[in-house]
Every structure is written in C-alpha cells, then in structure tokens.
Amino acid sequence: MVMPLTRVFAHRNYAWFVxxxxxxxxxxxxxxxxxxxxxWELTHSPFWLGIVAAADLAPMLVLSPFAGAITDxxxxxxxxxxxxxxxxxxxxxxxxxxxxxxxxxELLVGLSLWSGLIYPFHQASRHSVVPSIVPREDFATAIGLxxxxxQVSRFIGPSIAAIIIPFYGVGGTFFAHTLGSALxxxxxxxVNYPPPVRTRVEGRSILAxxxxxxxxxxxxxxxxxxxxxxxxxxxxxxxxxxxxPGFAGQIFNSGAVGLAWLTSSxxxxxxxSAVWIASRGRLKGLTLVVFLGFLGLILSTxxxxxxxxxxxxxxxxxxxxFTLNTMSTSIQALVxxxxxxxxRGRVMSLYGMIWRGAPALxxxxxxxxxxRYGLRMTFAAACAFCxxxxxxxxxxxxxxxxxxxxxxxxxxxxxx
Numbered sequence: 001m002v003m004p005l006t007r008v009f010a011h012r013n014y015a016w017f018v019x020x021x022x023x024x025x026x027x028x029x030x031x032x033x034x035x036x037x038x039x040w041e042l043t044h045s046p047f048w049l050g051i052v053a054a055a056d057l058a059p060m061l062v063l064s065p066f067a068g069a070i071t072d073x074x075x076x077x078x079x080x081x082x083x084x085x086x087x088x089x090x091x092x093x094x095x096x097x098x099x100x101x102x103x104x105x106e107l108l109v110g111l112s113l114w115s116g117l118i119y120p121f122h123q124a125s126r127h128s129v130v131p132s133i134v135p136r137e138d139f140a141t142a143i144g145l146x147x148x149x150x151q152v153s154r155f156i157g158p159s160i161a162a163i164i165i166p167f168y169g170v171g172g173t174f175f176a177h178t179l180g181s182a183l184x185x186x187x188x189x190x191v192n193y194p195p196p197v198r199t200r201v202e203g204r205s206i207l208a209x210x211x212x213x214x215x216x217x218x219x220x221x222x223x224x225x226x227x228x229x230x231x232x233x234x235x236x237x238x239x240x241x242x243x244x245p246g247f248a249g250q251i252f253n254s255g256a257v258g259l260a261w262l263t264s265s266x267x268x269x270x271x272x273s274a275v276w277i278a279s280r281g282r283l284k285g286l287t288l289v290v291f292l293g294f295l296g297l298i299l300s301t302x303x304x305x306x307x308x309x310x311x312x313x314x315x316x317x318x319x320x321x322f323t324l325n326t327m328s329t330s331i332q333a334l335v336x337x338x339x340x341x342x343x344r345g346r347v348m349s350l351y352g353m354i355w356r357g358a359p360a361l362x363x364x365x366x367x368x369x370x371x372r373y374g375l376r377m378t379f380a381a382a383c384a385f386c387x388x389x390x391x392x393x394x395x396x397x398x399x400x401x402x403x404x405x406x407x408x409x410x411x412x413x414x415x416x
Contacts (some may be wrong), residue, residue: 008141013133013191020187022149027173027180029157030164031091033263034173035108037256039163040245042105047373050367052105053360055112055243060120060357065118068349069209076128081188084120088181090114095178110195119351125346131336132193141335141340146280158267162260196341213346214265222403223336223347225396226287226331229294231354232328232389236382237301239362240320241266246375252310258346265314267315269321277329283337286330287401293327306375326356334404 009015022140039052071079094111097103134142217223240247242265248259277289300319307313332351339347362382369378 008134008138008145011134011138013193013370014130014142016187016190017129018146018149019132020184020190021146022153023116024177024180025150025153026157026175028161029153029263030161030173031047031265033158033161033256033260034113034170035166036242037259038103038170039105040249041110042108045247046243046246046250046370047367048105049242049245050239050363050365052109052112053239053363053367055109056119057363057400059113059116059358060123060353061360063117063120064124064349064353065210065213065346066206066372067124067352068213069206070121070123071128071345071349072209074125076091076125076132076189076345077193077195079125079192080129081122081185083125084117084181084185084188086118087115087122088178088185090118091174091177091181095171095174098169098174113306119356120349120409123352123356124345124349127336127352128196128345129191131341131344132196133191139337141278143278143329143336144296145274150274153267156264156267158263160259162257162264165256165260176336209346213343213350216343216412217347220403222400222406225393225400226242226290226334226404227350227354228329229290229389229393230331230351231358232386233294233297233324234354234358235362236386237297237320237362237379238324238359239244239366240301240304240379242359242363243366243370243379244317246370247313251375252313254310258310261310261314262317265318266321269318269323270325271321273322273325274329277326277333283334283405285405286334287397287404289330290327290334291390291394291397291416293323293330294386296323297327298383298386298390301379305380338406340406 035052036049039049042048093114094103097107097111130142130146131139160176161173162177217227244262245259248254248256248262252258252262254261297320300316300323304316307316326347334350335347338343346379364383365409366378369381
C-alpha cells in the first residue's frame with residue numbers, strides 16, 4: 001500500500017506540482033474561513049453567506065463548458081500559470097482593502113466573484129495537467145494523493161486560521177494566501193513537459209466543441225449517472241460547508257474558533273478518505289464506493305443536524321467530509337481514467353461545474369430557506385430528498401460499474 005504513494009513522487013513534474021500546490025491549498029482554506037467569517041461579522045445573515053458563496057461558485061455553472069473547450073485547444077500548463085497569476089492578484093487586493101479598512105460586504109462579494117470567474121479555467125487546466133505528468137499505472141494514486149493533500153489542507157488551514165484571526169484579524173488569512181499563491185505560481189514554472197498535440201477542425205467554433213463535450217457525456221452510461229449523483233449531492237448537501245459560519249455562530253454559539261473546528265474536522269475526514277482511495281490504487285469496486293459514500297453523506301449530515309453541542313457536531317462534520325470526498329474522488333478517478341485526452345478538458349470542466357458551481361445554487365437557495373425555516377430544518381429537507389434519489393438510482397449501480405470501471409489506455413503514459 002505504501003509503494004504507490006512513494007513511487008508517484010519519483011516523477012519530477014508531479015513532485016513540483018503537488019509540492020507547490022499543497023501550501024496554496026492550505027492558505028486558500030485559511031482565506032476561505034476568513035471570507036466566510038468576515039461576511040458573517042458584517043451581516044449576521046445566512047442570506048449574505050449564500051450570496052458570497054454564490055459569487056464565488058456560480059460562474060462555474062456558465063463558464064465551465066467553455067473553459068474546458070478552450071483548455072482542449074490550448075496548452076493547459078500555460079493556462080494554469082495565467083489563472084494562478086490572476087488568483088494571486090485577487091488575494092493581494094483582499095489583503096490591501098482589508099488593511100485599508102475598505103472591505104465592505106459588497107466589495108467582498110465583488111472579489112469573490114473575481115475568483116469565481118477565474119476558477120473555471122484554473123480547474124479545467126489543472127485537471128488536464130495531471131494526466132500528462134504521471135504514467136497510467138500511477139494515475140489513480142496521483143489523483144487520490146493530490147486530493148488527500150488538498151483535504152489535509154482543509155484541516156491545517158482552518159486550524160491556523162483559528163489562531164491567526166483572534167490575533168491578526170481575517171486580514172492575516174488574506175496575507176497568508178498571497179504567499180501561498182505566489183509559491184504555487186513559482187512551482188508551476190518548474191513543471192516542464194512537451195505540450196499536448198491539439199487537433200482542430202478548421203473553422204470549428206468553441207460552441208461546437210462545447211456541444212461535442214456535452215454529447216459525449218450524455219451518451220456515456222459510465223459518466224452521466226455519476227455526474228447526476230454528484231449534482232444532487234452538490235446542490236442539496238454540500239452547501240452545508242458554506243453555511244458553517246451560520247452553524248458556528250447561530251446554532252453552537254462558538255464564534256470563529258468553533259467555525260475553524262467544524263471546518264477542520266470536515267477536512268480531516270476528507271483527508272482520511274483521500275489517503276484511503278490513493279492507497280487503494282485500483283478502479284474495480286469504485287462504483288459501489290460512490291453509492292456507499294452518497295448514503296453515508298446523507299446519514300452523517302442528518303446526525304450533524306441533530307447534534308446538540310459543538311464537539312459532537314465536529315465529529316459528524318468529520319464523517320460528512322469523509323463520505324463526501326469518498327464519493328467525489330471516486331467519481332473523478334473513474335471518469336478521468338476512462339477519458340481520451342482530446343475530450344479531457346471538456347468533460348472534466350463539467351465535473352468542475354458540478355463540484356464547484358452546483359453548490360452555488362444550493363447555497364443561495366439554502367440561505368433563503370434558512371432565513372425563514374432555520375438552518376437545521378432546511379438541510380433536513382435536503383437529506384430527505386437525497387435519500388429518495390439514492391433509492392431510485394441504486395438499481396443502476398451494476399450497469400454503471402460495467403462501463404465506468406473499465407478504464408482506458410492513454411497515449412503518452414511514460415511522461416514524468
């Protein structure tokens with residue numbers, strides 16, 4: 001079990017990629033805690049929490065298919081460097097406005113929208129880089145390990161934020177992410193591999209490329225049912241992450257420290273899940289893992305809603321992190337392993353649209369519902385709906401597995 005995890009770091013490009021990315025993942029979660037807590041301090045409103053989350057996430061719903069089509073036409077590494085540069089500028093502006101005392105809720109929404117507009121292109125290019133820097137036999141491990149490091153950062157980042165915010169304010173988290181983004185950008189310039197060969201039909205429009213990607217997903221029984229399950233989970237259950245400031249402040253009366261504990265616990269659970277998937281190192285059985293992860297997410301969310309005290313709530317947020325990441329990382333591994341290179345950007349941009357964009361709908365709708373019915377009642381209804389979807393989808397599990405777990409040999413698998 002240890003060998004796949006250590007072998008993947010022998011690939012120089014991958015080592016630079018995750019080595020620079022991991023600190024940035026950590027500081028991005030620090031900044032995310034800072035943004036969420038500042039939004040709560042400025043408004044004390046679940047609705048405004050939903051607005052800030054929607055500004056950051058909603059552009060994925062519109063831009064992701066186009067970002068994927070552009071990535072399939074360009075060198076994804078160059079595009080990733082460009083988008084990381086723009087995200088670095090955003091973190092600098094957050095820190096500068098906070099330092100000057102000018103960061104209102106409206107400006108916070110605007111800067112969240114900035115990152116939201118950039119991230120579809122960042123994520124599409126990022127998903128296209130990873131398959132080019134590891135051979136196929138290390139591919140599932142590379143995806144799982146990258147996810148594990150991202151999830152570990154969800155624990156470390158908020159924990160550090162809980163220390164920084166009381167002493168330096170949320171501006172300290174913005175400054176930290178400025179440093180993390182700069183380090184990641186530097187590491188991306190150390191990654192070097194032959195650019196992928198791009199074949200284009202002369203005169204073909206971006207819209208035609210988008211339509212081809214959508215048709216590919218719609219016609220693949222091993223992809224679209226998995227994307228449907230991910231969509232339901234992302235819209236109805238995942239937005240509880242964006243509502244954590246409300247749970248910490250309104251339900252548990254624990255402030256920024258309680259928020260950090262809840263977020264960190266979720267990150268620990270997700271990290272354990274990602275390490276397990278990376279160590280597992282095979283596709284067979286992952287479809288069953290997806291369905292069990294979905295059911296576990298429903299049950300752990302319901303248990304969190306029933307928690308009367310913070311420490312018990314933190315335990316169940318850990319379980320939600322574990323089950324949610326188990327489901328999403330398994331879906332990503334199944335889909336990535338079966339894609340031809342010329343479709344990768346477009347299909348994985350749809351994954352990104354669901355994973356990052358769909359929660360914007362849930363956050364906005366959930367924030368509105370929570371204003372009237374309360375946070376607990378809102379997400380209890382979401383759990384009930386997701387249970388119904390799981391029961392309806394369960395009979396199709398075997399058919400999905402027959403296609404999704406076959407994988408696909410990819411050319412150029414010896415790159416490192």
